[in-house]
Amino acid sequence: MTCLNLDHLLPDYIKHFEAYIPSKPDPELMRLYGCSRLYRLNNNENPLGPPEAAQEAIRNFPPPSAAVYPSGDAYYLRTKLAQRFGMDPDQFLVGNGANEVISFVMKAFCEKGDNIITADKTFAVYEWIAEFSGFEARLVPLKDYAFDDRAMLDRIDEGTKILFVCNPNNPTGTYWNRDKLSRFLDAIGGRRIVVVDEAYFEFVEAEDFPNGMDYIRDHPNLVVFRTFSKMYGLAGLRIGYLAGSLEVVQAIRRTCIVYSVNALAQIAAAAALDQDDHVLRSRALVREGKLYLKRELARLGLSSQVGEGNFIMIRLPMSDTLAYRKLMTYGVMVRAMTGFRFPNHIRVTVSHMEALQAFIEALEKILPHRPRLLHSIPKETG
Template identity: 40%
Template structure:
C-alpha cells in the first residue's frame, strides 16, 4: 500500500537530537550465541563477560519466585512496598527515600530524564560505564567526558568541568570497567565542591563486594547533600541479574521527582519477591564476597605468571592488559569456548575485562589465555 504522505520516497520520521548517532549498548556475548556460531556444546562454554555472580541465585530467592508463580496473572505492586520496607530496615533510610528501578540502569535513565534536557550538560569520567553517555545522548543533552587519572575518576577535574549548564554528574565507585575506586576523603571533597543545583549520581553497583571498612558508603552523605542520588543493584553480589532489580537512595524530594517519570510496574513481581527474599540471605552475600576475593587473587596470580599487567580492581571483575591489541585475543578465547569482554569502546584497546568466576572457570580461562597468547606470538 502506498503512503500519500510520503511521496518521493523520503522518510519524514526523524529521531530527537542525539539519538540518531547513538550506538546500541553491546552486552557480553551470550553462551547460546557462541555455541551456534562455532558449533560448540553450551555446557563446555564459560562466560566471564558480564560481571555476573558465578554462584547462581540464592535458594531463598528461588523459593520466593516459586511462591509467586501462581499470581503471574496479576500486576506487581507498583510501589514495591515490601522491598522498600526491607531496604529501609537494612540501610537505615526512610522508605520515601527509595526509588525502585528495572535494574540500576533504569535509575540512571530516570535521573537524566527528570533533571536534564537538550540544553543541559552531563559530566562523567573517561573509561566509565557506557550507559552514562547513552542516557545523556538519548535526551539530546551534551555529554562532557573528563579524562581519567590512573584509569580512574579525576574528581578535581570533574568538579572543574561543572558550569552553569551542568545538571547531572555521574560518578561510579567502584568504576566499571576499570575497577578503580574513590577514597572517602576524595569523595567528600568532591561532594562539597558540587553546586547544590547539580545532581550527583553515585553508582555503587559493585559496592556489596567491598570488605574494607574504610571504603566510602554513599549513604553517609545523602543526608548532607540533597542533590546526591546513590544507585545500587541486585544484579551483582545478590545474584539476580536476569530479574533486573535496582534502586536509588536519595532525599525524599528527589525520590518524588524520580517517581513521577518512573514507569508503572517497572519492576516485575518475580523481581520484587526475589530481591526481598535475598536480603535475608546474609550467608549468600558472604559466599559471594569470599568467592570473589579468592577468584580475584587467582586471576592476579595467573596474570603475573603470564607476565601481564592489570588494573587492581574493587569490583567482581578485572581489566588485564594483554600487551597487544585485545580483539584478536578475545576472538582466540572465543575459539577456546571462553567469553570475556573487550573494552576497546571504552578507550582501552589493549585490555580485556574478565569477570571473576568459580575456581575451575578461572583456571580454564587462564590456561586458554596462555594458549591464545602463545599462538598469536608465533603468527
C-alpha cells in the same frame, strides 16, 4: 504505497547515535564458535547465583500470579530497604535494572542545552542515555585509572545538572575513599545532583570505602544507585534501585514508569536482602580468584588492573576483539574493552576456579608468543 521518510522525523542526536548490539544467546554462540560449553566471564555475574532465600522465593512463585500486575511502586521492597538502611520508604525508587533508574534521574533534571559530567572510561550507560536524550555528556579522563574529582569540578558550567561517579569504577575497580567523596560533595554544595553508582558496593572489602547511604542526610542533592544484578545474582530479573533525600526522590518519582518491575523480581530481591552469608561467601570466592589470576597473569608477563569489585582488567599484546573471538573457540567469554575506550584490554569476571583455570589455559594458547592451535575464528554478525 506510502513512503516513509524517517530522516525528517529523527532528531539529529538519534541519527548520530550508534545502537548497542548485544551478543547472541549462549546456545547460538556455542554453535557459532564450535564450543561445547561456555564460561561466562563477560558480564560480572555472580557465579554462586541468587541467595538461597531468593531461589526459594522464585521456586514458590505461583504461576497464576503472573496474570496479576505487580506492585506499581515496589511497596514491600521499598519498605524492606528502608528498614535495612534506617530511612523512609519514600526515599527509595525501584527500577527495571539500574539502567532505568539512570534514565529516571536524567529525565527529572535535564532539558535541552543541559549537560552531565562523568568519566571517559566508566560504565557507558550514563553517556548513552544522555546522548540519546539530547543532552551533552562531558567526559573527563581518568587519573591513575580513577575518577578525577578536580577535573570534574573544572568542567561544571551553568548547564551542568548531574555528575555521575561510579564507585568503585567499572572497569578499573578504583574508588574514592570517604575523604575524597566528602570533599567532592562539599565542593558541589547543593547546586547540582551528584549520583554515586554503587553497583559493586557489596563486593568491596577496602576499609576506607564510603557507604553512600551514610551521606544522604547531610547532602540532600546526593543520589545513590544500587543493584540486585551483581552480588545478589538477579541480573536475569532486572531490578535495581536508587536512594536519596525525600525532596529529590519525590522529584525523580514524577518521571517513573509504574509497573515496570515485575512481581517475581520484587519478591526475590526482598528475600535476597537478608542473606548476609551469601555476601560473605561471594567475597571469599572473589578474593581467592583474584589472587589466582594475579599470580597466573604475572607468570604470563601480562599487566592487570585489580581493584574492588568482582572483575579485573588485563592488558594484552594483541587486539582485544581478536582475543575475544579466539577465547570463544575455547569456550571462554570475556568482555573486549575497546568499547570502554581501553583498546587491547579485556575485562574478566572473577568466577569459580574451574572457569578461571579454563580462561588461563585458553589465554596461554592465544597469546602471540605462545604456540597455539589452529582454529577457524568466526566473526559475530548482528
